[in-house]
Amino acid sequence: MFSYYIKIALISIKRNWGLSSLMILAIALGIGATMTTVTVNYLMSADPIPHKSDQLYYVRLDSWDPNNPYNEGISPPAQMTYIDATNLLKAKKAYRQNLSSQAFGVIEPPNPDDLPLFVFGRANSSDFFAMFDVPFLFGSPWDENSDLSKEQVIVLSKQTNDRLFGGENSVGKTLRFESKVFKVVGVLDHYDPKPRYFDISTGAFDDPADFYVPFSLIAEQAVRRSGNTNCWKTFGDGFEAFLASECIWIAFWVELQNQDQVEAYQTFLDAYANEQKNFGRFPRPIDNRLTNVTDYMEEREVVADDARMMMAMSFMFLVVCLLNTVGLLLAKFIGKAPEIGLRQALGASRSTLFLQYIIESGCIGLAGGLLGLLFAYLGLQSVETLYGSYMQGLATLDFNMVVFAMVLALVSTVIAGIYPTWRACRIQPARQLKCQ
Amino acid sequence: MLEIGLIFRALMRNKIGALLIALQIALTLAIMVNAIFMIQDRNVQMSRPSGLDESNTFYLTNTVFGENYNLQAALQTDLQKLRNMDGIDNAIQINAVPLSDGGWSMGLAREPGEDKNSVGTAIYMVDEHGIDTLGVNLIAGQNFTQQDIAWRGAQDTKWPPKAIVTKALATSLFPDDWQSAVGKTVFISKDQPMQIIGIVEQLQAPWNGWSGVERSTLVPSQLESKSAKYFIRTEAGRRDEMMAAVEKFLSESDKQRIIRQVMTVEDTRKQSYQQHIATNKILTTVIITLTMITAFGIVGLAIFSINRRTKQIGTRRALGATQWQIMRYFMVENFMISAVGVTIGAIGAIALNYWLVNTFQIDPISIDLIIYGVIALFIVGQLAVFYPAKRASLISPATATRTT
Amino acid sequence: MLEMKNINKIFQTADVQTHALRDFNLTVNEGDFVSVTGPSGSGKTTFLNIAGLLETYTSGDFYLDGQNVGMLNDSGRSKMRNQKIGFVFQGFNLIPDLNLFYNVDVPLRYRGFNAKERKQRIEENLARVGLASRMKHVPSQLSGGQQQRVAIARALATDPRFLLADEPTGNLDSEMADGVMSLLEDINKQGTTIIMVTHDPELALRASRRIQVKDGRVSELDIVAEKALA
Structure with a gap:
């Protein structure tokens, strides 16, 4: 019987192609608009490391100005001072720990006639790669000793390796970076998490790093650092003074495997802050926080306001499209009153008819959903074009989204079809049969 | 009816x-x-206008990678040569560019001290050619002189004693009478005094979404930095031609640096918005x-x-x-x-x-x-x-x- | 067979009450060909609608094939319509979107026959009304008489005990009307009970039993005729 209803529905849709295509178009536009914005929001708020997001914690300490609380006292400073980050790293109280900063520099090509390469990257601890499951194509991370002994080693992104070494296994080779010789120890596979959760200080959707070097090289001034720096207390001239200052510029992450470890680490942090008070630091009340990946992304509102607003508007847009569909379905089904009356005379019960017309609504919904996917695809293409690099990688439909689109189209159209169908099935057959 | x-x-x-x-x-x-x-x-x-002569200006980033490089001498030579180039009106070194989204901000307060309220402002480090090169209008007070200009190392934290502010910043600091700001001393970095010697009509900060986007300060500093921006104003209508010429000239004159991000202010505005x-x-x-x-x-x-x-x-x-x-x-x-x-x-x-x-x-x-x-x-x-x-x-x- | 006892039907609108049938009594036996005549508004269509289970009645008892119709809900009534009753309407009431095959198919689907049986019945009944060759046509491609034949084929496809016809020739010219009427007579001879509403006295005469509805009440015309003959 089900296939019969579908056949009848298709015939009916074909015979009333004007009205049907209007409905399909309306639903498709609604679904297209909604899916475009939902996809962008979904990818913006996606859990970038689902299997571990509850084990990775961002560490914040309130070492800020006693007179002017950071962020109006709502949350402690978003980054950490060099003193605290290096102290916490040395303490090794977590399963894994990583401190990192953005860095940049110039790579001089082996052939002096080629143009030097300007690269942006990160300076971080050796644990970084294991903590964030960074995929390696060749080689491996540097080890902790390289970090401690300030070895000039470098891990290249796939793209940088392609540009410098034509994609070959370059592990063991050397290159001139910032006028110094660095040894390549590893080459990454494609790695571009969205959002770039381990450092959102300059934007959650920035381009991926070109290289990674040991963090200790920053203090050596072997590589130049960049990124966001905030200070509240004056300090003397020179880099040493800067490192010893209360300026915050480092992202500090720890990996904690269970709740006990989390509690222990929190206790450790609070004890650390109290201890620092003895040195005249941490003038504010203790406010140290451990925040896991998803909570941190939520707190920092990585999903842009524009994207959320657009999503709200697109849902309203969908409602308009559905109201339109309700109206047109009502028109269509009431126009079918004689047929409905006849079918009742020929033995169709109301529930049978209800099913038949709901299936017809569903068919229109599915057709609208399919066309809507096409619109969503086009919509995402134009979003990517319009917003440029900001939206790179945030505008692709994945399998979940395709399923969501079809379910949304089907469910919303069936809901839109309920009232018209109910009205249609309440028709008194006797009235419809006598005169047309 | x-x-x-x-x-x-x-x-x-x-x-x-x-x-x-x-x-x-x-x-x-x-x-x-x-x-x-x-x-x-x-x-x-x-x-909103940026205050710059947008149609005739562009900028670039000069990144040095050579060792034992004399930054001061190189900058002076570069600026001298650029200013003498046919088609170029003026050129400066600057730490940041309006609307480019990357820059430096500080707080200015009317009184010194740890706990005094300050007004946030963007900082632009320029020399005495700054006002002319940017194309901003000086509406009160005076410009910097060559004697005011001081070198600033990458890790220095000392500020020069003079500053030029925008009208919007002057109004924020002295709400009763912005013109009275000229000659007044304000404090930067909590306790370093700075005298306001001039006021410009308009100059936007690098961040277009910031509520204080109209508040900017010009300070007479030249950065001794391995990565600095040159900002160049050309004769009317010759910008695109000069962009290529300047890039070629700078890249070829010195092999120990990279000239990158050569960009017009108009494109920056487009990108910014x-x-x-x-x-x-x-x-x-x-x-x-x-x-x-x-x-x-x-x-x-x-x-x-x-x-x-x-x-x-x-x-x-x-x-x-x-x-x-x-x-x-x-x-x-x-x-x-x-x-x-x-x-x-x-x-x-x-x-x-x-x-x-x-x-x-x-x-x-x-x-x-x-x-x-x-x-x-x-x-x-x-x-x-x-x-x-x-x-x-x-x-x-x-x-x-x-x-x- | 079909038995109505003291059936009343009252239409209630906001301020008007219409008594369409008053103490309506009628028994129709298997194999009858009953013609129902009566002036406009007499209640003959209401009678037919109630007989066809298209409408409910206000009071009284109605047995169809021994089953008390008043006890049935919508789906029970639908089932009974499908199994026991065939309809032929003045306006043919074919579904314009569907071709002849699918039009005849409609009640068979509701009956739940399998594909083979449906196909067999459709072909058989379309052949019976002489339209087997036009199975793929849609109704608008046929003449009025042909459309009515399709409607009859559809009504017969489920082998109903009763065929209810409401002015089956009302929209046809006399030649076509005659053809349709002959078809109905054949069908009756093969055992199907027919109740036909008409306003045409000539057609009414061709039925084996004639009743008249007037002011919602029924009277037998043939009894009078038989008495006169006797």
Whole structure:
């Protein structure tokens, strides 16, 4: 019987192609608009490391100005001072720990006639790669000793390796970076998490790093650092003074495997802050926080306001499209009153008819959903074009989204079809049969 | 006029159909008005002048990688040569560029001390050519002199004793009389004194979304940095030609550096507002599509209701109704539905705006805009119903006598 | 067979009460060909609608094939319509979107026959009304008489005990009407009970039993005729 209803529905849709295509178009536009914005929001708020997001914690300490609380006292400073980050790293109280900063520099090509390469990257601890499951194509991370002994080693992104070494296994080779010789120890596979959760200080959707070097090289001034720096207390001239200052510029992450470890680490942090008070630091009340990946992304509102607003508007847009569909379905089904009356005379019960017309609504919904996917695809293409690099990688439909689109189209159209169908099935057959 | 009661009673018999159209109109109005409001808001932001001579300026980043490099000498040579180049009006080294999204901010306070309120400002480090090269207007006080200019190392934290501020910053610091700012001493980095020697009319900060975007400070410093920006003003109309010439000249004159990110201020503005421009385009598309969907909905339902009433319309024609009277019936009917729709919609627009204001820090909407929206939707409704109404008016009076 | 006892039907609108049938009593036996005549508004269509289970009645008892119809809900009534009753209407009431094959298919689907049986019945019945060759046509491609034949084929496809016809020739010219009437007579001879509403006295005479409805009440015309003959 089900296939019969579908056949009848298709015939009916074909015979009333004007009205049907209007409905399909309306639903498709609604679904297209909604899916475009939902996809962008979904990818913006996606859990970038689902299997571990509850084990990775961002560490914040309130070492800020006693007179002017950071962020109006709502949350402690978003980054950490060099003193605290290096102290916490040395303490090794977590399963894994990583401190990192953005860095940049110039790579001089082996052939002096080629143009030097300007690269942006990160300076971080050796644990970084294991903590964030960074995929390696060749080689491996540097080890902790390289970090401690300030070895000039470098891990290249796939793209940088392609540009410098034509994609070959370059592990063991050397290159001139910032006028110094660095040894390549590893080459990454494609790695571009969205959002770039381990450092959102300059934007959650920035381009991926070109290289990674040991963090200790920053203090050596072997590589130049960049990124966001905030200070509240004056300090003397020179880099040493800067490192010893209360300026915050480092992202500090720890990996904690269970709740006990989390509690222990929190206790450790609070004890650390109290201890620092003895040195005249941490003038504010203790406010140290451990925040896991998803909570941190939520707190920092990585999903842009524009994207959320657009999503709200697109849902309203969908409602308009559905109201339109309700109206047109009502028109269509009431126009079918004689047929409905006849079918009742020929033995169709109301529930049978209800099913038949709901299936017809569903068919229109599915057709609208399919066309809507096409619109969503086009919509995402134009979003990517319009917003440029900001939206790179945030505008692709994945399998979940395709399923969501079809379910949304089907469910919303069936809901839109309920009232018209109910009205249609309440028709008194006797009235419809006598005169047309 | 006598028709209105009649139309109303007919509508009441098909309440749901009419209500659906009215709701569509209402939502369309609510969305449309708010979307237009957001577009206007962005347009206002985008039309703010940066204060720069935008059409004749460009900049580039000079990144040095050689060791034992004499930064001071190289900068002086570069600027000298650039200033002497044919087609170039003036050139400076600067730490940041308006609207480029990367820069340096500090707080200025009227009194020294740890706990004094300060006003945030963008910092631009320039020499005595700064005002001329940027193209900003000095409206009070005076420019820096060559003697004021001091070198600043990458890790230095000392500030020079003189500064030039924008009118907006002067107004924030001295709300009673911005002109009185000239000659006053303010404090940077809590306790370092700085004397305001001049005021420029306008110069935007690097961050277009910042509430203090009009507050900037020029300080007489030259950075001794391995990565600095050169900002260049060309003779009118020669910018594009000079961009290529300058890039070539700088790259070739010294192999121990990279010249990168050569960019016009106009492109920077475009990039800076890329999200705004994109959002505006999307919102415009939304408004157009939404209006079209609603219009098609009106057309579809009107055609349906006319088909259903063919015989009734034929009978009216047979009884002497003119074609115009038949058309008028449907147009008045649409007007009445629209009236209900825009009433709900106006309330909806305000409610939606209220929500947006609370959720996304947007300004409240103006009533004028709602009125324009209402008028626009009345017109859309009348246009949409015109074709079906015309078709209805062409129904033959003979239809009345046919049985089927 | 079909038995109506003291059936009343009252239409209630906001301020008007219409008594369409008053204490309506009628028994129709298997194999009857009953013609129902009566002036406009007499209640003959209401009678037919109630007989066809298209409308409910206000009071009284109605047995169809021994089953008390008043006890049935919508789906029970639908089932009974499908299994026991065939309809032929003045306006043919074919579904314009569907071709002849699918039009005849409609009640068979509701009956739940399998594909093979449906196909067999459709072909058989379309052949019976002489339209087997036009199976793929849609109704608008046929003449009025042909459309009515399709409607009859559809009504017969489920092998109903009763065929209810409401002015089956009302929209046809006399030649076509005669053809349709002959078809109905054949069908009756093969055992199907027919109740036909008509306003044409000539057609009414061709039925084996004639009743008249007037002001919602029924009277037998043939009894009078038989008495006169006797």
